[in-house]
Amino acid sequence: MTRWLVLGALLFVVVIAAIAYTRWSGAAEPHVTGVVLEVQSQSLVMPDWFRLRDSQGREWRFRVDPAAVTDPIHPMNASHLRQHLALADPVTVYFRNEPDGPVAYRIVD
């Protein structure tokens, strides 16, 4: 009985460690780097969506989670995306896949 308890505890620890590793290492975070080709927004702050071309020449369209534009240190709002567009400054987009397409939740210079 004790042996099974120990094995179970070990298994639990291994699973938790694996989950933590994938979260912290970024391995579970899909992301892509490229230049912004188009920004669609109704406001200065919140982009509705934007189009990005990655280094392999593929084009992506991302809707934007409000979390991506509320960073208090460096807000990546719609205006800032336009500045990146104008100067072809690349951005890295962290996204999650939803049924309607990818949603950017963090955008990094």
Next chain:
Amino acid sequence: MMHTEPPWPVGRQSSSRQRIAATLQVMTRSLFERPVGRRGLLAGGFGLLAAACAPTAPASPLVQPRTGQPLTVAVPNSDLAVGKNRFVLALLDSENRLIPNARNVVRFYKVRTSATAELKSETTAAYHVIGPGERGIYVTRGEFDEAGAWGLEVIATLPGGQEQVSRVAFTVNETSKTPAIGARPPATRQATLADKPLDKLCTAKPGDPLHDLTVMDALAAGKPALIMLGSPGFCASATCGPNLEHILKARQRLGDRLNWIHVEIYQDAQPPTLAPAIAEWNLPSEPWIFLVNAAGVVVDKYEGGVAPAELDPALDALLTA
């Protein structure tokens, strides 16, 4: 660099995009295989482009595979309206690099139907360095006589001497969102140093000296004014910060012949709450620079980055008008 597999297989691009690409290839060929009259109707792909680039996002999310286009044109403007407009372009090569100083021809078309577009004007765009690293933007002036779907065609000579064509669709609104050229801007009573300390008025580090006067007082002063609305402290790219540097240098040169005003984007210079002035000016983006004449009327306006080579002559003209 691509780090993950795309969320949809590359082969699942929408069929409409394939049709657009095919149509554009045909239309690009036809453009050069037969002469096109200045006022002639050009059977073109702008209608399809306009549909593809309409404000409502297409139902089918991308991924679009590599097109390998040697020239791509992108338009950062967010407030194009009937009348005269400062039109900004970015030209990119197939490796996502800016193409500087390309000889170019810029054509504006009014999209008529999904298959026809009317050539309205032809000009060139000047390349202006606006930040560190010699990075810059192409700037031209477009005059649009009606609202709706428009198309832009750029013919650029790439560094290797190769001539390439790229097209993009854009929308022209009936009226400008921001104060229009020829209109009086809002008589904003933004906070000044009389109300708050500089660190609550300005994100620039150190704070700039453009917070003495309200817009309302400037409009009543009978003197030309430069009004910058922007947030230079949160600008890691080469736009707001360099804009402010250019303005401060111009201020050194021209002194108090103009009134100089900086209105911050964020309330108390701290995001996320926007300053009330931003709603008054109805800004769809930032930064903006407005030039106002002695009568209190907007004579020009600049969205995004601006170079001294573009701003300085406009300031001189403002003073001699």
